[in-house]
Amino acid sequence: MTDAVPAPRGSRLRPCGRELRDEDVRRSPALPRPERRAFLGPRWWQTTRFTRHLIADAAAINDEELEALLGYEWCSHLTAGWLIGVDRRDRFRVRIGDLLLASEVCYSGSAYCFALAHFGTHTDAAILTAYLDRYLPRTDFRSSDT
Numbered sequence: 761m762t763d764a765v766p767a768p769r770g771s772r773l774r775p776c777g778r779e780l781r782d783e784d785v786r787r788s789p790a791l792p793r794p795e796r797r798a799f800l801g802p803r804w805w806q807t808t809r810f811t812r813h814l815i816a817d818a819a820a821i822n823d824e825e826l827e828a829l830l831g832y833e834w835c836s837h838l839t840a841g842w843l844i845g846v847d848r849r850d851r852f853r854v855r856i857g858d859l860l861l862a863s864e865v866c867y868s869g870s871a872y873c874f875a876l877a878h879f880g881t882h883t884d885a886a887i888l889t890a891y892l893d894r895y896l897p898r899t900d901f902r903s904s905d906t
Contacts, residue, residue: 818847830855834867841871845878853879857887863895 821843829840837859844852852875859865860872873891876884 845875
């Protein structure tokens with residue numbers, strides 16, 4: 761795991777501080793259930809509002825803040841990957857691809873895959889294919905991202 765990078769001066773960014781636990785999800789009725797993976801599905805009543813805020817935040821955050829997020833723990837990586845993908849910041853392609861292939865931060869691989877898929881080029885498909893070729897055959901590798 762990478763060392764935490766301080767947030768840029770004047771930034772509003774802060775790391776999560778702790779792992780998200782199962783009881784956090786059970787206690788919060790507003791959170792979608794992770795086993796259904798329906799975070800932006802039509803059955804979640806806050807989808808439209810959440811999506812509108814996600815798009816606005818993805819446009820508002822600057823590259824320096826995204827780099828800072830990629831230096832924190834897993835939930836910051838997850839957030840950065842989604843924001844990069846939503847705003848299609850393809851200048852992060854190499855960084856996201858390297859992080860995905862290194863697979864050092866758990867839970868964030870899905871956000872990297874989302875970002876690369878959202879960029880939608882042959883280069884991104886090649887990175888995703890390389891990831892699958894590397895990790896799918898491994899029976900010794902236990903990760904939430906495979």
